[in-house]
Amino acid sequence: MKYTEKMSNKLNELLEKNYDAEKGYKKAAEIVDNAKLKQFFESQAQNRYDFGHELKSEIRNYGETPEKGTSTAADMHRTWMDIKSTFTSNDEEAILNEVQRGEKKAVEEYDEVINDITLPPTTQTLLTKQRESIKSALQSAKNFEVVVS
Structure with a gap:
């Protein structure tokens, strides 16, 4: 079985967003002083x-080629975090708010793909996990917000 072009594009978008999130989290870890938050x-x-x-492995399993790189929107988001941290003295609460905003968006994007009825069961299981x-990371970020505030 092969993915449709539409499904392949959606999965590659999720892949790209995960690259973006990884870089965003790394940047956030560099900015904050709180050891638990950094961890x-x-x-x-x-x-x-x-x-x-x-x-990437799942995309290859279905005969498609995974994309590389990060999205322009996420690059701008990280730039915003750079600028924001410069002016707010590494405001951990502001960074957590951005993390929450990004994770809420990620959950919505995953939901959209998971709800596609043409999605193979193995891919649906992976995306659901x-x-x-x-979602767990989002809740943890909310819990940190209480501690940091």
């Missing part, structure tokens, strides 16, 4: 790195 961001960067490899991990 959380580093752990999430590793998760997204792992997600990317899982997605990744989405649940993102």
Whole structure:
């Protein structure tokens, strides 16, 4: 079985977004001073790195070619984080708000792909597992917000 071109594009978009999230988390880990928050961001960067490899493997299994690189929108988001951190003295609460915004968007994007009825069961299982991990990270970011505030 092969993915449709539409499905292949959607999976490559998720792959790209995972690259973006990995870089965003790495950048956030560089910015913050709180050791627990830094560890959380580093752990999430590793998760997204792992997600990317899982997605690349899944895409290859169905005869498609995974894309490389990050999206322009995410590059702008990271730039915003750079600018924001310069003016707010590494405001951890602002960074957590951005993380939450990004993770909420990621859950929506995963939901859209998971709900596609043409999705092979193996891919649906993989994406569901990744989405649940993102939801968990979102909740953890919300919990950190209470501690940092």
